[in-house]
Amino acid sequence: MRIGELARRSGVSIRALRYYEEQGLLRPHRRSSGYREYAETDVRAVARIRTLLAAGLGTAVIAEVLPCMVDSGEILAPGCPELVDVLAVERDRITGAIDELQAARAMLNGIIAATP
Amino acid sequence: MRIGELARRSGVSIRALRYYEEQGLLRPHRRSSGYREYAETDVRAVARIRTLLAAGLGTAVIAEVLPCMVDSGEILAPGCPELVDVLAVERDRITGAIDELQAARAMLNGIIAATP
DNA sequence: CTAAACCCTCACATCGACGTGAGAGTCAAA
DNA sequence: TTTGACTCTCACGTCGATGTGAGGGTTTAG
Numbered sequence: 001m002r003i004g005e006l007a008r009r010s011g012v013s014i015r016a017l018r019y020y021e022e023q024g025l026l027r028p029h030r031r032s033s034g035y036r037e038y039a040e041t042d043v044r045a046v047a048r049i050r051t052l053l054a055a056g057l058g059t060a061v062i063a064e065v066l067p068c069m070v071d072s073g074e075i076l077a078p079g080c081p082e083l084v085d086v087l088a089v090e091r092d093r094i095t096g097a098i099d100e101l102q103a104a105r106a107m108l109n110g111i112i113a114a115t116p
Numbered sequence: 117m118r119i120g121e122l123a124r125r126s127g128v129s130i131r132a133l134r135y136y137e138e139q140g141l142l143r144p145h146r147r148s149s150g151y152r153e154y155a156e157t158d159v160r161a162v163a164r165i166r167t168l169l170a171a172g173l174g175t176a177v178i179a180e181v182l183p184c185m186v187d188s189g190e191i192l193a194p195g196c197p198e199l200v201d202v203l204a205v206e207r208d209r210i211t212g213a214i215d216e217l218q219a220a221r222a223m224l225n226g227i228i229a230a231t232p
Numbered sequence: 233c234t235a236a237a238c239c240c241t242c243a244c245a246t247c248g249a250c251g252t253g254a255g256a257g258t259c260a261a262a
Numbered sequence: 263t264t265t266g267a268c269t270c271t272c273a274c275g276t277c278g279a280t281g282t283g284a285g286g287g288t289t290t291a292g
Contacts, residue, residue, distance in 0.1 A: 021118075035270075094217050098214055098221075
């Protein structure tokens with residue numbers, strides 16, 4: 001499929017998809033015309049990218065993580081063992097972020113609930 | 117206390133504290149010399165600011181929320197009822213963010229756990 | 233009184249994931 | 263074959279919370 005369709009199906013902008021390619025997250029074929037041609041599996045790949053971006057991971061890290069996932073969200077063998085440390089750091093950071101969000105939510109809930 | 121001490125005690129940079137004032141989040145006195153003079157309660161105020169900033173609230177919203185909190189984290193009467201809607205929106209956004217973070221964490225944990 | 237340590241106000245720089253045109257080919261249906 | 267919808271590559275703009283450096287007063291311990 002071409003970029004417009006992928007954008008519609010994944011819910012991200014065309015600009016973002018081009019940016020992901022520029023950062024090495026996606027590697028669509030090119031037609032002779034220069035048009036990008038995406039695979040079906042890229043729909044799920046984009047979903048993963050969004051999830052990880054939303055969690056605060058940078059594109060550089062995501063570019064390393066993506067190849068470690070097959071199309072069900074599992075693991076592949078290649079250079080992944082090296083990534084475990086990085087991923088553990090990210091996971092811990094995320095856990096910390098969750099704690100902060102929950103603290104903030106509690107704070108807001110306190111105000112909302114106690115407002116006459 | 118002066119800005120350096122508040123920075124040390126609250127763990128934020130001097131630059132950030134000046135920025136908070138510029139955005140109307142803090143209103144320290146001024147000595148005749150022009151030096152900022154902070155109150156003890158500002159230490160906790162800064163902590164709240166950090167919590168809310170970490171949760172993704174902008175300084176404009178925080179500037180409205182802060183006056184609604186007395187020094188125990190409770191509620192004050194003034195213009196707060198008007199804020200309830202805004203705060204509810206922020207709270208829901210935070211809840212969504214937490215969900216995304218948990219999804220990402222699960223994803224990373226899956227990779228970490230399944231790595232041989 | 234002097235030097236070290238603080239503090240002040242500009243005001244420009246940064247970072248990351250995009251937004252937004254400009255100018256120019258490409259594709260598909262009528 | 264025309265036209266309207268798509269797509270391409272630059273390349274600069276954005277936004278928000280800070281970093282950073284310049285140039286210059288203030289405080290305080292010795």
